Amino acid sequence: MMIEGYVKATGTGSTDGVEQALSMMRSASQLVRLLDAYFANHNLSQLKFLVLVVIDREPETDSLRQSEINQRLDVSKPVLHRTVSSMLSAGLLVRTQDNEDSRAHQLALTDAGKTALRAMLPDYFKIITEFMEGER
Amino acid sequence: MMIEGYVKATGTGSTDGVEQALSMMRSASQLVRLLDAYFANHNLSQLKFLVLVVIDREPETDSLRQSEINQRLDVSKPVLHRTVSSMLSAGLLVRTQDNEDSRAHQLALTDAGKTALRAMLPDYFKIITEFMEGER
DNA sequence: CTTATTTGGTTATCATGGTAACTAAAGTCA
DNA sequence: TGACTTTAGTTACCATGATAACCAAATAAG
Structure with a gap:
């Protein structure tokens, strides 16, 4: 994402925390997608x-x-x-x-x-x- | 979840990896829910x-x-x-x-x-x- | 015991994601 | 240039999540 650039601009919240969170949500949704495809196959x-x-x-x-x-x-x-x-x-x-x-x-x-x-x-x-x- | 117990039973995959993954998906979905509620408010x-x-x-x-x-x-x-x-x-x-x-x-x-x-x-x-x- | 509340389950309706299939315009190429 | 493919956008339909409102049975309260 390109959201990171906002964090400094708005001064709210920690850049690290936000990056970790976004990365976690990305990973989780990828994995969920893999699993959903697997479930759908069955x-x-x-x-x-x-x-x-x-x-x-x-x-x-x-x-x-x-x-x-x-x-x-x-x-x-x-x-x-x-x-x-x-x-x-x-x-x-x-x-x-x-x-x-x-x-x-x-x-x-x-x-x-x-x-x-x-x-x-x-x-x-x-x-x-x-x-x-x-x-x- | 109670899925963890299966990992050893089936012998497929690492217990650690699975636990981490499930915990990550749980966290991500909690956060997504929080954000969705925030978006819905607006x-x-x-x-x-x-x-x-x-x-x-x-x-x-x-x-x-x-x-x-x-x-x-x-x-x-x-x-x-x-x-x-x-x-x-x-x-x-x-x-x-x-x-x-x-x-x-x-x-x-x-x-x-x-x-x-x-x-x-x-x-x-x-x-x-x-x-x-x-x-x- | 009769009324009021809670609980188990269902229905109707909406939001948000996807794929398949289509139209029309743009681009390729023989 | 005419035929073929790709691209931009749209439509129709389905899957999976939620909330609101409802019925009927069970439970609590008077």
């Missing part, structure tokens, strides 16, 4: 991947309510709703009635969901690791 | 702000073609088109016919555009600097 998205992860990694149980997923992932209710719906249609999740609350449902991974997650993980980490090596 | 967006910056900082001239803005900012043509249209309606930019190419137009800041930019810069840097101090 007919997924960041958020769908995280939904799989968050259910899979739950220690005591193998299913969660939508609201519980919402608490774990920083995303709005409508977006999660839409994403979960799409994942149900795609056969990655199954939904069963919640025993304790008739408004709620439990969401669990299907075999396809588990398989998809397992298939993505190695290259997910590989992409990140290689990117970070390139950054150094 | 009826702008990241991209609109950058369009103002990129025209303002042009050394030889005070106007640019849409395609030139496109080369400087990493954004698709349709998105830039939409954004520029909106900024024209909002009175932040003016468009004049290009002398050399009858398909093209020159885009320049209006006084309102210049004022808006000047008004935003100090706090823009302040937000970034303060965020970076908090990160250390």
Whole structure:
């Protein structure tokens, strides 16, 4: 960017901090783009991947309510709703009635969901690791 | 996130690199969120702000073609088109016919555009600097 | 127990990013 | 010069994020 020149002109904030921040945002968005492309290749998205992860990694149980997923992932209710719906249609999740609350449902991974997650993980980490090596 | 636990399980990639990357993406997205909120308060967006910056900082001239803005900012043509249209309606930019190419137009800041930019810069840097101090 | 509040989930609408496909003007080249 | 390619800008459509407003069930308060 050419934003840096402003910092001195306005006299607000430290040049270093701003440069670091801009460089960090640039790196992060590059990496996010790489990962998004990878997810798209697998007919997924960041958020769908995280939904799989968050259910899979739950220690005591193998299913969660939508609201519980919402608490774990920083995303709005409508977006999660839409994403979960799409994942149900795609056969990655199954939904069963919640025993304790008739408004709620439990969401669990299907075999396809588990398989998809397992298939993505190695290259997910590989992409990140290689990117970070390139950054150094 | 709880992704870290997978790294060892899959044996792909370095735990450190992945943790750094996830932490970087978290920080970047927090900062982006702060900045987006700031822009929204001023009826702008990241991209609109950058369009103002990129025209303002042009050394030889005070106007640019849409395609030139496109080369400087990493954004698709349709998105830039939409954004520029909106900024024209909002009175932040003016468009004049290009002398050399009858398909093209020159885009320049209006006084309102210049004022808006000047008004935003100090706090823009302040937000970034303060965020970076908090990160250390 | 009835009313009021909170919670789980959904719908509608908007903002901002992308790609594909198109028009028209400009530039290339045989 | 006429045909081909590139470039500037636009349109149509999709994906993914958000907020506001809503229903119905559960919970709290009187």
